[in-house]
Amino acid sequence: MATQLLRRPACQILSHVNPNPSSLLSLARAFSSAIAPIRATLFPGDGIGPEIAESVKQVFKAAEVPIEWEEHYVGDQIDPRTQSFLTWESLESVRRNGVGLKGPMATPIGKGHRSLNLTLRKELNLYANVRPCYSLPGYKTRYDDVNLITIRENTEGEYSGLEHQVVRGVVESLKIITRQASLRVAEYAFHYAKTHGRERVSAIHKANIMQKTDGLFLKCCREVAEKYPEITYEEVVIDNCCMMLVKNPALFDVLVMPNLYGDIISDLCAGLIGGLGLTPSINIGEEGIALAEAVHGSAPDIAGKNLANPTALLLSSVTMLRHLNLHDKADRIQNAILNTIAEGKYRTADLGGSSKTTDFTKAICDHL
Amino acid sequence: MATQLLRRRASQILSRQAYPNPSSPLSLARAFSCATTRIRATLFPGDGIGPEIADSVKQVFEEAEVPIEWEEHYVGDQIDPRTQSFLTWESLESVRRNGVGLKGPMATPIGKGHRSLNLTLRKELNLYANVRPCYSLPGYKTRYDDVNLITIRENTEGEYSGLEHQVVRGVVESLKIITRQASLRVAEYAFHYAKTHGRERVSAIHKANIMQKTDGLFLKCCREVAEKYPEITYEEVVIDNCCMMLVKNPALFDVLVMPNLYGDIISDLCAGLIGGLGLTPSCNIGEGGIALAEAVHGSAPDIAGKVSPQIYLRTSIEYLPFIFFYRAIHFVWIRNTCEKI
Numbered sequence A: 001m002a003t004q005l006l007r008r009p010a011c012q013i014l015s016h017v018n019p020n021p022s023s024l025l026s027l028a029r030a031f032s033s034a035i036a037p038i039r040a041t042l043f044p045g046d047g048i049g050p051e052i053a054e055s056v057k058q059v060f061k062a063a064e065v066p067i068e069w070e071e072h073y074v075g076d077q078i079d080p081r082t083q084s085f086l087t088w089e090s091l092e093s094v095r096r097n098g099v100g101l102k103g104p105m106a107t108p109i110g111k112g113h114r115s116l117n118l119t120l121r122k123e124l125n126l127y128a129n130v131r132p133c134y135s136l137p138g139y140k141t142r143y144d145d146v147n148l149i150t151i152r153e154n155t156e157g158e159y160s161g162l163e164h165q166v167v168r169g170v171v172e173s174l175k176i177i178t179r180q181a182s183l184r185v186a187e188y189a190f191h192y193a194k195t196h197g198r199e200r201v202s203a204i205h206k207a208n209i210m211q212k213t214d215g216l217f218l219k220c221c222r223e224v225a226e227k228y229p230e231i232t233y234e235e236v237v238i239d240n241c242c243m244m245l246v247k248n249p250a251l252f253d254v255l256v257m258p259n260l261y262g263d264i265i266s267d268l269c270a271g272l273i274g275g276l277g278l279t280p281s282i283n284i285g286e287e288g289i290a291l292a293e294a295v296h297g298s299a300p301d302i303a304g305k306n307l308a309n310p311t312a313l314l315l316s317s318v319t320m321l322r323h324l325n326l327h328d329k330a331d332r333i334q335n336a337i338l339n340t341i342a343e344g345k346y347r348t349a350d351l352g353g354s355s356k357t358t359d360f361t362k363a364i365c366d367h368l
Numbered sequence B: 001m002a003t004q005l006l007r008r009r010a011s012q013i014l015s016r017q018a019y020p021n022p023s024s025p026l027s028l029a030r031a032f033s034c035a036t037t038r039i040r041a042t043l044f045p046g047d048g049i050g051p052e053i054a055d056s057v058k059q060v061f062e063e064a065e066v067p068i069e070w071e072e073h074y075v076g077d078q079i080d081p082r083t084q085s086f087l088t089w090e091s092l093e094s095v096r097r098n099g100v101g102l103k104g105p106m107a108t109p110i111g112k113g114h115r116s117l118n119l120t121l122r123k124e125l126n127l128y129a130n131v132r133p134c135y136s137l138p139g140y141k142t143r144y145d146d147v148n149l150i151t152i153r154e155n156t157e158g159e160y161s162g163l164e165h166q167v168v169r170g171v172v173e174s175l176k177i178i179t180r181q182a183s184l185r186v187a188e189y190a191f192h193y194a195k196t197h198g199r200e201r202v203s204a205i206h207k208a209n210i211m212q213k214t215d216g217l218f219l220k221c222c223r224e225v226a227e228k229y230p231e232i233t234y235e236e237v238v239i240d241n242c243c244m245m246l247v248k249n250p251a252l253f254d255v256l257v258m259p260n261l262y263g264d265i266i267s268d269l270c271a272g273l274i275g276g277l278g279l280t281p282s283c284n285i286g287e288g289g290i291a292l293a294e295a296v297h298g299s300a301p302d303i304a305g306k307v308s309p310q311i312y313l314r315t316s317i318e319y320l321p322f323i324f325f326y327r328a329i330h331f332v333w334i335r336n337t338c339e340k341i
Helices: A002-017 A022-032 A049-062 A090-097 A116-124 A179-195 A213-226 A238-247 A259-273 A313-324 A328-343 A357-367 B002-016 B025-033 B050-063 B089-098 B117-123 B180-196 B212-226 B239-246 B260-274 B316-338
Strands: A040-041 A067-069 A100-104 A126-136 A147-153 A163-167 A172-176 A202-204 A232-237 A254-257 A279-283 A289-295 B039-044 B068-072 B100-103 B127-135 B146-155 B162-166 B171-181 B201-206 B233-238 B255-257 B280-284 B293-296
Touching: A002 A259, A002 B089, A022 A116, A040 A049, A040 A090, A049 A254, A049 A313, A049 A357, A090 A100, A090 A116, A100 A313, A100 B100, A116 A126, A116 A238, A116 A279, A126 A179, A126 A259, A126 A313, A147 A179, A163 B050, A172 A179, A172 A213, A172 B212, A179 A213, A202 A213, A202 A259, A202 B002, A202 B089, A202 B255, A213 A232, A213 B100, A232 A238, A238 B233, A254 A259, A259 B239, A259 B260, A279 A313, A279 B180, A289 A313, A289 A328, A289 B127, A313 A328, A328 A357, A328 B280, B039 B050, B039 B239, B050 B255, B089 B117, B117 B260, B127 B260, B146 B180, B171 B212, B180 B201, B180 B280, B201 B239, B201 B260, B233 B239, B239 B260
Parallel strands: A040 A067, A040 A100, A100 A289, A147 A254, A202 A232, A202 A254, B039 B068, B039 B100, B100 B293, B146 B255, B201 B233, B201 B255
Antiparallel strands: A126 A147, A126 A279, A163 A172, A172 B171, A279 A289, B127 B146, B127 B280, B162 B171, B280 B293
């Protein structure tokens, strides 16, 4: 009885911030984050991965973030249960903890196994890829006023992988759009906009040409938009969107898109703010699972030399903290990162400076 | 006998120069006539601001003494049953006969039972490549000063085949079709264009790491054509990398060749880099050497009638006559290359 009484207001609280209020995971967390640390899975990855993961751990320790890391590495043997180099235990760890951070992973060349990213996406049912893109003060690009989020549907669309040869010289590829997946990503987009105080959601499409497929996507977005009357909803054609983004990116707030357009637009926005080395990214799965990741490569040429820029992984970990509703910690760390870059004294080589990874990390800790 | 000798010699001359279709009787006649007679070109002034800017083009061409004789055609207000569109059969025949045309902005009337005007032109004239030269205009400052690239987009198939259906309730499929024939055709044009315009590099834009068969076939065709042009550097760039590189450093690119959807996105992105659709030239290439240059901006009905060539306001409209002129000269040059031989 008492637990039921406790559970009801907890559900009410959680329904504000979690699309899945009945998840026992979030329930446990609401009552435990004040007391016990949150367990999170960490995949350091390859190449520069371990170094930048170390940076994240140091910064989190300095900021006293209540996170306990559970490290997992990619094996060099294929696990038959997952048909991949990722072991079943690693995947179970993410499912259990509900939150993870992934460094860059280089898929080994070979056959007979699935790519690592594909394995994670399929096994954890990661349906939305979220990339907050904002201009970093102090790192000058041609654009100073970028402040938008791209939310990309990550399971279907043009990337369904269903191709075949009709006759010699004629090939077909299927683009699949389903109501279920479109509703799911639209729900997440509006929910995100509401919880992060965003005012506008733009659905990107080419429904004037692909009337049924993108038309269905838009229909789902409109249905969800009706449930959020305080958020402005608009629809923008993909080619117009690209043109507007390069002319005036301040026009956009939250963008929600099917798979291919999302791939293109999210990389375009990464280019606007300075590249993949500065871009945070988080993948959202069913049951509130979140896997933040660095979207840049593993840079094997500078691995182990203390030259890597941990900004992307750090900003991704900040996104992870926001997903866990640790907003004050997230703000502190984000401000420390931005101030360090803005100051200009400690910058890694890719940003035009000459600092080492460890110096850069220490500067961020000092700014906390 | 004499005519046979003339014809053989003409074929030899033409096959050496910039023409993909040396046996076309059109180019043959022109090779021996363009020095003396004027070239006939079809002009569709279009709607809204169309007639005014078409007027500008005519004035500028007259001043520059360009040997073009315009044949004007207007979009009717009745559907022609032969074309199932507001464009009449005579208009289309005019373009086929002249081989070259200039089209102003056309607003497709809302309604059913007819094809869109652009679709009609594309299907009837078999316009397979859309070419957009994008270069920064000196004097019109944007964030980018060093843009100088051409986008060549395959315009007939790919994701825009229009073949969609509902599988079950709530599940819809769309077919993306790539054929060897169309891919070879646009790749041939791209490399040919690069060669005749002194361009050094052709980049094929794709997503073949994911769409291995479809974009893979497109790339295969591009590679085959690339082998015939060893002096031109050929590279392949994934679409998402391409977009990122374009916004960071557009000077990296020279000629881009792409399937339909990527071409749509990238060509509008590049238009944004240089200032918008109001400043972007565009030309559609069809079989048999047909070329239809066009304005890709809208008909701007709100300012129609207020723009006069004598009044140069500091807006993008100021540059429209310049762009029309440059664009028209661009394809007239192709036609007139025969004069120089």
